[in-house]
Structures are given as structure tokens and as C-alpha cells.
Amino acid sequence: MMTLSVTAAAKINLDLRVLGRRNDGYHEVQTLLQTIDLVDDIRATEAPSDVLDLTVEPAGAVPPGTENLVIRAAEALRRHSGVKAGARLELGKRIPIGAGLGGGSSDAAATLVLLDSLWGLNLEPSELHTLAADLGSDVPFFLTGGLALATGRGEVIQPLPDLVAYCVVVCTPPVEVATADVYYLFASRSWLTSEGPRANVGAFAAGCLENAGTVEPPWRELGNDLEPVVIEKWPEVGRAVTALKAMGPLHAAVTGSGAAAFAVFPDFEAAGEGPGSLNPSWNVHVG
Numbered sequence: 171m172m173t174l175s176v177t178a179a180a181k182i183n184l185d186l187r188v189l190g191r192r193n194d195g196y197h198e199v200q201t202l203l204q205t206i207d208l209v210d211d212i213r214a215t216e217a218p219s220d221v222l223d224l225t226v227e228p229a230g231a232v233p234p235g236t237e238n239l240v241i242r243a244a245e246a247l248r249r250h251s252g253v254k255a256g257a258r259l260e261l262g263k264r265i266p267i268g269a270g271l272g273g274g275s276s277d278a279a280a281t282l283v284l285l286d287s288l289w290g291l292n293l294e295p296s297e298l299h300t301l302a303a304d305l306g307s308d309v310p311f312f313l314t315g316g317l318a319l320a321t322g323r324g325e326v327i328q329p330l331p332d333l334v335a336y337c338v339v340v341c342t343p344p345v346e347v348a349t350a351d352v353y354y355l356f357a358s359r360s361w362l363t364s365e366g367p368r369a370n371v372g373a374f375a376a377g378c379l380e381n382a383g384t385v386e387p388p389w390r391e392l393g394n395d396l397e398p399v400v401i402e403k404w405p406e407v408g409r410a411v412t413a414l415k416a417m418g419p420l421h422a423a424v425t426g427s428g429a430a431a432f433a434v435f436p437d438f439e440a441a442g443e444g445p446g447s448l449n450p451s452w453n454v455h456v457g
Contacts, residue, residue, distance in 0.1 A: 178280035211262035221256035239278035268346030270426025279312030352427035417444035
């Protein structure tokens with residue numbers, strides 16, 4: 171039996187602007203996304219057509235049933251392609267859940283790519299993108315990863331050339347933040363409404379395309395419109411942001427809707443011994 175494996179990378183939102191509610195109930199966003207080297211592992215083994223199951227390590231880290239995006243992605247791929255095939259899926263979970271790091275979305279995208287190969291489907295990228303967008307707003311980005319500008323509800327992806335190497339410290343307090351709750355709180359407070367896209371982020375994206383990724387991001391101008399809501403409702407996240415900023419990074423903020431926060435440094439040396447000073451109850455990743 172054939173077995174294939176792939177990694178599913180977490181992401182950070184270097185910048186996130188919420189532009190208002192759409193007619194479909196989602197929010198229009200402009201966000202600068204970057205994958206990082208914090209990853210889940212996914213393995214798939216051929217199985218009879220009546221078998222499509224998932225085991226998770228560590229056990230209980232996430233639900234293994236149909237509520238898991240890995241299984242939902244596999245089922246969506248089977249429905250779309252009409253393939254008569256099964257798979258035994260194994261998920262090694264390292265990306266914290268409820269953290270705004272996109273772990274579930276990344277797992278779903280990786281599953282689409284993995285099973286497309288395992289089952290010999292050879293779907294067009296546009297087909298995979300459509301399936302990914304139906305699974306969740308963040309999922310299409312993870313089909314390519316790297317650096318990208320995402321618009322729409324997050325599913326319209328403009329890939330950008332990779333940045334030069336940076337060191338990223340990701341800090342996740344032991345709280346889970348529901349994305350729907352954050353957007354509800356954001357929408358209920360008109361004083362937090364965004365004034366529109368950050369023109370400098372658009373200019374940065376254009377500069378990246380013209381100069382093959384040699385343009386420095388406008389670190390001081392980057393931010394997250396959802397951050398004030400998150401740190402007010404979940405103060406521990408605010409303490410994590412404050413601790414990261416005290417390390418003197420180029421940029422530090424909440425990622426997505428939280429609960430994770432991150433800081434960007436020019437290199438590992440610039441981060442220094444700072445990560446060791448963070449609260450030991452927080453999940454810290456340096457990469």
C-alpha cells in the first residue's frame with residue numbers, strides 16, 4: 171500500500187485590516203500572510219473505498235471525526251472527483267488550536283494536496299482552490315504558502331516573492347479564542363471599524379513583485395484591526411504582546427483573531443535570550 175506524507179505550516183498575519191461586513195455574512199479583509207516553520211505532520215495510506223478515517227497524535231488534541239477539517243477536505247475531494255478510494259489519515263498536531271495560526275486550515279489544504287497525489291487525481295490548481303475556498307477562508311492560501319496578500323474574505327490570494335530570512339517568535343497563551351466571537355465583538359463596536367486598506371501594504375506588495383522580494387516590509391505601519399478586541403476580552407493575550415514588544419522586535423502583534431501573538435526579528439541573534447524570559451505557561455516557538 172502506498173503511503174505519502176506532507177507537512178502543514180502555520181501562518182502569521184503580518185498585517186490585517188477588516189474592511190466591513192459583506193452581503194454573505196463574512197467580513198471583507200486585506201491581510202498580509204506569511205507561513206512559518208511551525209508545522210503539523212499529515213500521513214495518508216491507501217485504503218479500501220469504505221475506509222476514510224483519521225487518527226490524531228497526541229490523542230484528543232483535536233476531534234478526529236467529521237468536524238475535523240482533514241476529514242472534511244478528504245470527503246470534499248472524493249465528492250468532487252467521484253473517485254472510489256479510501257485513506258487512513260494520521261495527523262501529528264503541533265500547531266496550537268484556537269490561536270489564529272491557521273492550523274486547521276493548513277491541515278485541510280495539505281490534505282487536498284496529499285490525497286490528490288495519493289489517489290492520482292491530478293486536479294487543476296483552480297479546482298483545488300475552489301474546494302479549499304469552500305472549506306474555509308484561510309484554506310486557499312495554504313495551497314501555496316509563503317508570503318501573500320489576501321483579500322475578499324481571505325480567499326483571493328496574490329502570492330508574493332519570499333522575504334529575506336527573519337526570526338519569528340510565536341507565543342500562545344493557554345486560552346482558546348473563537349474567531350466568530352472576535353468578529354462579533356469587532357462588528358458591535360463601531361469605533362473599531364477600519365478606515366480602509368493600508369495603502370502602504372499595497373505598495374509593499376507591488377514593490378515585492380517589481381523587485382523580487384528585496385523590499386523591506388513597512389514594519390512600523392503594520393497592525394491588526396482585531397487586536398484591540400482580542401486583548402480586551404482575553405487579557406492574557408495582551409500580556410503576551412506586551413512581553414514580546416519588550417524584546418525590541420521589528421514588529422509584534424496578535425495574529426489573526428488570536429490567541430497567539432508573534433514578534434519578528436532580523437535574525438536569531440537579535441531575538442537574543444528574550445524567548446527564555448517569557449511566561450513558562452505560554453507555548454513558545456522560535457523559528
